[in-house]
Amino acid sequence: MASHKSAKRTLPELEDILLRRIFLISLMEPNESDAKVAYLELTAAEILSEGRPMQLSRDLIERVLVDRLSSVFPGAEPPFEYLVGCYRRAIDEGRKIASMRDRETKAEMEAVIREAKKLVVCYCRIHLANPDMFPQAETVAKISPSSPLVSLICSEVSLAIDGFGGGSGIQCPPGFLDEFFRDLDQETLETVLRPVFEDLRTEVNKVSALGNFQPLLRALKLLVSYPACAKALVNHPKWCPVPSHVDGRVFEVTSLLGPFFHVSALPDHPIFVGQPDVG
Structure with missing residues (x-):
């Protein structure tokens, strides 16, 4: 039954699901509280005011990622650890889609993962070259100088x-x-x-x-x-x-x-x- 439902999902829907899993970001208020998932309420409001669907996509993810890195959430990982975690989750998602039968869908999802990894590496470089660019909890900065x-x-x-x-x-x-x-x-x-x-x-x-x-x-x-x-x-x-x-x-x-x-x-x-x- 689950596979039947997933087969009905459109490519934009699958892309949204994949990016949410990789970046642990939500534009919709989650039903259950998960400290690891960041709900970007202000970003969601901006996107909604632009008349765009409330879905993550490749042309939107960099903007959303910057908003995620520019905010401090309770219990959130420091920027670099978060980004490395995104890269790891991208690898995990790549393993999951390896068994997809639909070649077109598989190719699209692989492209999403490649771009997500490239974006993560880019912002890892930016953060390390400019450590004060994105905020983090003061206790983290003191513990890990x-x-x-x-x-x-x-x-x-x-x-x-x-x-x-x-x-x-x-x-x-x-x-x-x-x-x-x-x-x-x-x-x-x-x-x-x-x-x-x-x-x-x-x-x-x-x-x-x-x-x-x-x-x-x-x-x-x-x-x-x-x-x-x-x-x-x-x-x-x-x-x-x-x-x-x-x-x-x-x-x-x-x-x-x-x-x-x-x-x-x-x-x-x-x-x-x-x-x-x-x-």
Whole structure:
């Protein structure tokens, strides 16, 4: 019976359902309260005043997404986590429609998913390059001052035994990083990666050879596997700190890669000791 009903749905109706599932946005007041679904009442009123149907569509979704990101809802995820979740849900919906028999409908829904993923990646870039563009709860900003991209990258390279990168609850969806770094202009990329390299450097500086430094090293290795990211690394102001005549210890402490080479099982001066202390 359910399949008979779905067969009667028009393409615009199916597109609306798909986009609502991916972006967790509703233009109609939901019958049941779901903290994850954002009811955009003002946006809905604007769309209604324009005489348009109360349905999400590809030509409307960017406008609706901006309104969703520009608002703070109780219990809502921070912007980056929300967008990554949208990308993951797009992948899940893609798996569901893989078994569709109607080729025309399947092709249309696949096109919707491709555009949704592209839009999500675009706004992930915008948010990371301009962290203050979209509001978020003050408590979230205080708890997570570092770039959320660090946790995502670490989750991609962490092994089950690492216990690193999953504490924030954010996991990297398949293919997200490849799409994120593809065709991104160098200036924006360097703006996005500048705090990422700083965060990796800061975190690895805290650990010794007995600590969990390997996920951080793998994260750096993953980043430089993308040529544009490797270029962003050597363009970073701390790639080669000035003045260039500083001694080895100062260069190690102030440069980006220095802390990665600092990890050692040899005892060190208390000021530079990582954790756990090797003695």
